[in-house]
Amino acid sequence: MSRSSTTLAEERPPAPREPAAPALPRLLSGIPAHGGALSLDEHLDIHGGLPPIGDRPAQRRRHAPSELIGRIERAGLRGRGGAGFPTATKLHAVAAARRRSIVVINAAEGEPASHKDRTLCRLLPHLMLDGGQLAAQAVGADELIVCVCESAAASVEAVAAAIAERSGLAGAPARVRLSVVPGGYVAGQESALVNYLNGGPALPTFTPPMPFEQGVRRRPTLVSNAETFAHIALIGRHGSQWFRELGTTSQPGSALVTLTGPVANPGVYEIEYGASLSALLQAAGGTTSRPRAALLGGYAGAWVEGQLLGGVALSDEHLAPHGASLGAGVVALLSADACPVAETARVARWLSAESAGQCGPCLNGLDALAATVQEVASGTAQGNAGKRIARLAALVQRRGACAHPDGAVRFVLSALETFSAAFADHARHGACDACASPAELPLPVRSSAGAERRRGVGSAS
Ligand code: SF4
Secondary structure (H helix, E strand, O other): OOOOOOOOOOOEEEOOOOOOHHHOOHHHOOOOOOOOOOOHHHHHHHOOOOOOOOOOOHHHHHOOOOOOHHHHHHOOEEOOOOOOEEEHHHHHHHOOOOOOOOEEEEEEEOOOOOOOOHHHHHHHHHHHHHHHHHHHHHHOOOEEEEEEEEOOOOHHHHHHHHHHHHHHHOOOOOOOEEEEEOOOOOOOOOHHHHHHHOOOOOOOOOOOOHHHHOOOOOOOOEEHHHHHHHHHHHHHHHHHHHOOOOOOOOOEEEEEEEEEEHHHEEEEEEEEEEEEHHHHHHHOOOEEEEEEEEOOOOOOOOOEEHHHHHOOOOOHHHHHHHHOOOOOEEEEEEOOOOOOOHHHHHHHHHHHOOOOOHHHHHHHHHHHHHHHHHHHOOOOOOHHHHHHHHHHHHHOOOOOOOOHHHHHHHHHHHHHHHHHHHHHHHHHOOOOHHHHHHOOOOOOOOOOOOHHHOEEEEEEO
């Protein structure tokens, strides 16, 4: 695919990209037909061994700059857990501590609408582990911990098997272990994982200190998302220019996206940043009914109305005018048959229940917010519910130890704006016919290895 001529100085984002399939898949290369994980031999056949890129311990002792971190910086890789923080900045911070450090691969994936990290663990664990080892070498870590959610049984199994398979592999700088972490929306936050690995509950803690300063066992700790490490593995092998051959100038590369809702083949797809949503839907076999709207970025994300979806491209610069971003790569379509007010009330209730209950504004504010949305949905709200929601939102935002309340408020306010007519209608007349339709937005159910295996994977550009 040719590179975009867009520059950072441009005010308007470039037009959506048209498909150029030969460049993809990258991350999802070589998914075996048997539906299980790619073995170490198969992985090495496709990608080759870990590249020697000059971050050997002797060089580190001389405090030579890391070649890998330089490559990641030039590639412009950003974290794929949702916040989009520059990956090289994190690595630099841990490396600069010049103490024995620890690398944590975060595959906890608490976002119920996302399945990309568990897909990587279940099918392509070696790519992620390669990235972890390369990062460990670059920052001077001798321990690599992979955190996988306990609800993702097939992923846990695949990662454990992959770690065992690699035990004889020469040249790995860090010993590896798997940590099975409790499920929960906030359990995958960086500070929650560090707290859990230090023997505490999997709940966020107030920062500073940041994990890169004082993390697991008080050592400098690099925590990054599973997909981020898979990209590191490929950048280590192919370099920054190769990485930038896909994507936009400000958001280079490819990304994993979880597509749910009324499409023929929901699942995890690899896209080029800047690809059109239409191309993704086409790759998924098309829609099965007219989408009323799409939730982008997950339950801390924002809605885009159905009539605008034809012109949407999947990169943060394209989505910014809609007040949205790709976050952890979630595209959740809502069908025209669903009631957006009932869906918002259901998810808001769940988000409120996911509060870790340790910050007052989050615990009480989200509960009151969810209750008010439910009153609107059922037509029992007294007075001006819209004003009450806005007041509660202001009370909750930026008042927690973590970003959970901010994300929950963003989700509710975006729904109020996008579906304003439906909310007004419910406030006046109560539940509509569509309120009785089956729920569409995914919320956690007791997962099984079988259910995980049935989810599809593919690529679109
Ligand atoms: S803001 Fe909410 S979810 Fe985050 S730590 Fe505080 S109580 Fe827990």
